[in-house]
Amino acid sequence: MSQQSVLYDIPGPRQRRVTLISSLIAAVVVLVGAYLFIYRPLADKGQFSMELWGPLVDPSNENFSLVWDRIGFGLKNTLIAAALAIVSSLVVGTLLAVLRIQLKSLTRRRFTGAAAPVAYLLRGLSWVLAAVTRVCVEVFRGLPVVITIFFVARGFPEFGASFDNLWYLVIGLTIYNSVVIAEILRSGMEGLPGGQAEAASAIGLSPFQTTGLILLPQAFRIMLPALISQLVVVLKDTSLGFIISYEETLNIGKQIIGVLGNPIQVYVVIAVLFIAINYSLSKLAQYVQRRLAQGRKTAGTPAQPLPPAALASQAESTGGPV
Amino acid sequence: MNVLIDKFDVFAGGFWLTLQICVLAAIGALILGAVVAVLRISPVPPLRAVGTTYVNVFRNLPLTVVLFFAAFGLPALGSNADFLRIPGLDSIFSRLGTDLPYFRFGTIALVLYTAAFVCEALRSGVNAVPAGQAEAARSLGLTFGQNLRHVVLPQSWKASVVPLGSVIIAMIKNSALVGFFGVVGDLSQTADQLTSAGGYPFIPVAIGISVGYLIMTVPLGALLDRIEKRQAVAR
Numbered sequence: 213m214s215q216q217s218v219l220y221d222i223p224g225p226r227q228r229r230v231t232l233i234s235s236l237i238a239a240v241v242v243l244v245g246a247y248l249f250i251y252r253p254l255a256d257k258g259q260f261s262m263e264l265w266g267p268l269v270d271p272s273n274e275n276f277s278l279v280w281d282r283i284g285f286g287l288k289n290t291l292i293a294a295a296l297a298i299v300s301s302l303v304v305g306t307l308l309a310v311l312r313i314q315l316k317s318l319t320r321r322r323f324t325g326a327a328a329p330v331a332y333l334l335r336g337l338s339w340v341l342a343a344v345t346r347v348c349v350e351v352f353r354g355l356p357v358v359i360t361i362f363f364v365a366r367g368f369p370e371f372g373a374s375f376d377n378l379w380y381l382v383i384g385l386t387i388y389n390s391v392v393i394a395e396i397l398r399s400g401m402e403g404l405p406g407g408q409a410e411a412a413s414a415i416g417l418s419p420f421q422t423t424g425l426i427l428l429p430q431a432f433r434i435m436l437p438a439l440i441s442q443l444v445v446v447l448k449d450t451s452l453g454f455i456i457s458y459e460e461t462l463n464i465g466k467q468i469i470g471v472l473g474n475p476i477q478v479y480v481v482i483a484v485l486f487i488a489i490n491y492s493l494s495k496l497a498q499y500v501q502r503r504l505a506q507g508r509k510t511a512g513t514p515a516q517p518l519p520p521a522a523l524a525s526q527a528e529s530t531g532g533p534v
Numbered sequence: 535m536n537v538l539i540d541k542f543d544v545f546a547g548g549f550w551l552t553l554q555i556c557v558l559a560a561i562g563a564l565i566l567g568a569v570v571a572v573l574r575i576s577p578v579p580p581l582r583a584v585g586t587t588y589v590n591v592f593r594n595l596p597l598t599v600v601l602f603f604a605a606f607g608l609p610a611l612g613s614n615a616d617f618l619r620i621p622g623l624d625s626i627f628s629r630l631g632t633d634l635p636y637f638r639f640g641t642i643a644l645v646l647y648t649a650a651f652v653c654e655a656l657r658s659g660v661n662a663v664p665a666g667q668a669e670a671a672r673s674l675g676l677t678f679g680q681n682l683r684h685v686v687l688p689q690s691w692k693a694s695v696v697p698l699g700s701v702i703i704a705m706i707k708n709s710a711l712v713g714f715f716g717v718v719g720d721l722s723q724t725a726d727q728l729t730s731a732g733g734y735p736f737i738p739v740a741i742g743i744s745v746g747y748l749i750m751t752v753p754l755g756a757l758l759d760r761i762e763k764r765q766a767v768a769r
Contacts, residue, residue: 219668219686220577220678227577235580253612354703354751355744356710359722363740366729370736444594451596455714462598475606483599490594 259476267472268481279468286464287485293378293450293460297385298443304386305393308345309431310423312398315342317419349391357388358452365456377458381450389446396438400431436504440497444490451486461485537734538742548724549746554627555641555720556706556750562645563705564698567652574657577678585653592650597643597708601715604643605636615642640712644705651701659694660686696765699758706750721746 223231254260267275318338323331352360361384368374368383404427412422432439454463465478472478538545573585592600608615615638624630629637663686671685713723725743728734 219575219672219681223577231578231580235578238580250611254610257610259610350752350755351744351748354707354748354755356707356722356747358710358714359725359743359747362722362725367736367740448594448596451598452711454598462596462602475602476610479599479602479606483595483603486596486599487591487594491590494594 254476265474265477267468267474268477275472279472282464282468283461283481283485286459286461289378289458289464290447290450290453290460293381293385293453293458294443294447296378296382297389297446297450300382300386301389301393301446302439304390306397306428308349308390308394309397309401310420310428312342312345312349312394313401313423313427314419315345318342349395352387352391353395355388357384357449358455360384360388361452362455377453377456380456381453381458381460384452385446385449389442389449392445393439393442396435396442397428397431400435401427403434404430433504437497437501440500441494444493444497447490447493448486537728537738541728541734541742544724544728545721545742545746547719548721548743549749551629551717551720552706552709552722552746553750554629555637555644555709555712555717558627558630558641559644559648559705559709560702562641563648563652563701566645566649568656570649570653571656571660572682574653575660575682589650589653592647593654595647597647597711600647601640601643601711604639604646605715608635608639608642615639618642634716634718636712636716636718640709640715640717644709644712647708648701648705651704652698655694655697655701656690658697659690659692662693663689692765696758696762699754699761703751703754703758706754707747710747 266273267279270276315338319335319342321335321338323334326334361381364384364387365377365380368380401423408426408430409422412426413419417425450460451462453460454466457463461482465482469475469478570585570588573581574589576582576585604615614635618630618638618641620630667685667689668681671681676684709720710722713720713726717723721743725739728739729736
C-alpha cells in the first residue's frame with residue numbers, strides 16, 4: 213500500500229486536468245460501448261421488462277413476497293451450512309495443526325529412556341504417523357473441494373451412512389477447509405521466534421503445554437486476518453451445495469428460474485447478495501488486521517514482519533478456491 | 535479396480551481436457567490480472583477505481599455465479615464466445631473450435647475469476663519491494679512507467695512467484711466446476727458419468743479422479759514450497 217504513493221508524484225494542476233479530460237472521454241466511450249454491446253442486446257431480448265424483474269424488485273408484484281421468502285430461506289440455509297462448516301473446520305483444523313506440530317517434535321525425540329527396540333519402535337511409529345498426516349494434508353489440499361463434496365455425497369451412502377444433504381456439504385467443506393486452516397495455524401506457529409518455545413520449555417512446560425499455552429494463541433492472533441478471509445472462502449464454497457442439491461441460495465435461485473424463467477435477473481440479485489455479504493466480511497478482516505497492527509505498535513515491541521510462509525498461506529487463503 | 539484399467543482412456547481424456555482448460559485459463563488470467571494490477575497501481579484515480587471494483591466484485595462472487603453468467607449472460611448478449619476461436623490455437627486446443635460453446639464459456643469464467651486473485655498476488659509482490667528503491671528511482675527522475683519497468687517490476691516478480699503459484703493451484707482446483715456446467719468429458723464430469731450413469735463402483739473411480747487432480751496440484755505445491763524455502767534463506 214505504502215508503495216503506491218512512492219511510484220509517482222502527487223499530480224500537479226496540469227496532470228490533474230489531463231487526467232480529468234481523459235477520464236471523461238474514456239467514461240463516454242465506456243458508456244456508449246455498454247449501451248451498444250450490453251444494454252441494446254439485452255433490451256432487444258426484452259431482458260429489462262417488468263415481467264422478468266417485477267417478482268424481484270416490485271413489492272406490489274404478486275410473486276414478490278413468495279420469491280423473497282424463498283431467497284431468504286436459501287440464504288438462511290447458506291449461512292447455516294457456512295456456520296457449521298466454519299466451526300467444525302476451525303476445531304478440526306486446530307487439532308490437526310497441534311497434532312502435526314507434536315508429531316514433528318516427536319520424530320526428533322530419541323526416546324533414550326526406553327530399551328533400544330522399544331525406542332526404535334516408537335521412533336518408527338512417530339515417523340509413520342507424521343508421514344500419514346502429511347499425506348492426508350497434501351491429498352485433501354490438492355483435491356478440488358467440489359470433488360471432495362461430490363465424493364462425500366456419493367461415498368458415504370455407499371458405506372451405509374446416509375445423512376441430510378446439509379451434512380454432506382458440511383463434511384466436504386470441513387475436510388477441505390480444516391486442512392487449509394491447519395496449515396495456516398501451523399505456519400503461524402513455525403513462524404514464531406524460536407525463543408518462545410525455548411523459554412516455555414526452560415520454565416518446564418511440556419511440548420504439549422508449550423503448543424497449547426504459548427504457540428497456538430499467538431498463531432491465532434497473527435493469522436486472524438488469514439483465518440477471516442478463509443471464512444469468506446467457506447461462505448462462497450457453500451454455493452457448491454447445488455451439486456448435491458442442498459437447498460442453498462444458488463439452488464433456490466435455480467428453482468425460481470425454473471418457475472419464472474428469468475435467469476439473468478435472479479443471478480444478478482444473488483450476485484449482489486453474495487458481494488454484499490463477502491465484501492463486509494473482507495472489510496472486517498482488514499479492520500482486524502489494522503487493529504492488530506496498532507496493538508503491536510502500542511505494546512512497545514517493534515512490529516514484526518510476517519514470516520514468508522505466513523504471507524504465502526495468507527495469499528493462498530485469499531486466492532483460495534471458488 | 536477393473537474400471538481403472540478398462541476406462542483408462544476415459545480418465546486420461548478427462549485429465550487431458552482439464553489440463554487444456556487450465557493452461558488456457560492460466561494464460562488468460564495472468565494477462566488480464568497483470569492489466570488489472572497495473573490499473574490498480576496507476577497514478578490515474580479513475581483507472582484505480584476500475585481496478586479496485588473489478589477485484590472486489592470477482593473476489594466476492596462464488597465462481598459458480600460467474601460460470602452461470604458466462605453460460606447465460608453471454609448468449610443473452612448475443613455472443614457464444616466466438617472470439618476465442620483463434621485460428622491455429624483451436625487446432626491445438628480442439629475444443630475451442632467446436633460448436634458447443636461451454637468449453638469457451640468455462641474458460642472465460644475461470645479467466646475472469648482468477649484474474650482478480652492474480653492481480654492481488656502481483657500487487658503483493660509490488661508491495662514487497664522496499665520503498666527506498668522506488669524513492670531512489672523517483673529521485674533519479676524516472677517516470678512512473680520507467681520506474682515500474684526497470685526498478686519495481688523486476689524485483690516484485692520474485693516476491694510474487696509463490697502467491698501466484700498458489701493462485702494457479704487454486705485455479706486448477708476450481709476448474710473442476712466447469713464439468714458441472716456443461717463441459718463434457720473433463721475429470722469432474724467423468725466422475726459423475728462413471729458413478730451415476732455408468733454404474734461403476736465408487737472407490738476406484740474416486741481414486742482415478744483424485745490421482746488426475748493430484749498429478750497437477752501436488753508437484754506444483756511442492757515446487758512452490760522449495761522456492762519459498764530458498765527465498766526465506768536468501769533473506
